[in-house]
């Protein structure tokens with residue numbers, strides 16, 4: 529197909545024209561069960577009535593005014609995010625990478641405001657993903673994404689995932705911050721133990737470092753808690769949110785304590801669209817649903833059920849799935865066959881999933897899934913595995 533879109537994505541030959549709840553309808557009329565949520569974005573599924581109502585009502589009133597004026601919807605969303613988290617202040621952006629850029633700038637500016645502008649160093653972890661801007665690419669440290677784009681933004685040091693000693697060794701008088709995802713999403717659904725998060729908090733306190741959590745993928749209930757850091761008992765100084773925050777409407781946010789944000793004074797940062805009335809109105813509507821009593825309980829219950837059923841599948845299809853891991857409804861199936869084959873086999877069964885690093889297939893259903901949706905998905909993955917087993921060399925076949 530001749531396309532005028534820049535060919536930076538390997539797109540499936542599939543387009544959708546509408547969605548409802550957990551289901552998508554393709555242009556061919558076929559229905560697909562969406563366990564990808566647009567990569568952890570559609571936290572309330574598709575066309576959720578509360579979000580549709582908020583967006584259409586706002587569309588009739590006001591779309592954009594800029595940050596030259598007061599922003600009541602943004603004020604409201606910021607206040608609610610702060611009262612639900614460790615944070616005191618919020619900067620609104622339009623994507624995850626931008627939220628992370630704001631987080632990096634906030635962390636460095638904190639030290640500059642303290643009279644230590646030399647403290648710019650940032651420690652990150654192998655397998656991390658923080659976005660595709662030049663600074664967030666440097667933070668992620670993935671060679672394949674950095675190649676050919678000129679000098680790599682300086683100040684980033686990467687250590688092995690979960691290696692406490694390596695972090696200690698990497699800290700110098702010039703270190704400003706440690707950045708981590710509570711569960712590495714793109715990196716292959718690698719869960720950071722609560723104990724390791726607490727160790728990072730202690731190190732940051734000991735050395736005066738900012739602890740920055742990238743919760744762009746884990747935030748807003750994905751892991752079963754509202755925020756991924758909450759299972760550790762500690763809190764970061766700075767946190768980035770995006771994907772689920774708008775339920776599909778583009779928005780990003782950088783949250784911080786007032787102490788951590790002390791350097792971010794008038795004129796230090798900005799975004800034309802940041803805090804846009806449409807985006808923040810929808811963000812408030814997402815919170816209306818996600819913060820309602822029982823919502824997260826439901827998603828935790830569904831996560832438990834899904835994980836149990838997946839564990840059974842893993843046992844029956846050991847030649848295809850070697851591990852089920854993750855937190856809440858951020859679930860990874862470690863694949864024995866190339867993960868792209870398993871994603872394709874699931875898609876052939878009309879189930880949408882997302883590939884990740886470490887040969888993992890991610891299951892990221894909307895948090896509103898039901899027991900029936902789970903039963904359908906399990907049947908589809910079961911058939912996908914059977915389909916793949918039939919194409920495997922017989923030596924790898926495992927009796928069911």
Ligand SMILES: *Cc1c(COP(=O)(O)O)cnc(C)c1O
Nearest residue numbers: 623624625657658659713744745
């Ligand atoms: C998706 C993601 C980003 C980047 O978000 P964009 O909106 O694509 O810029 C950053 N960090 C994490 C952990 C992500 O999952």
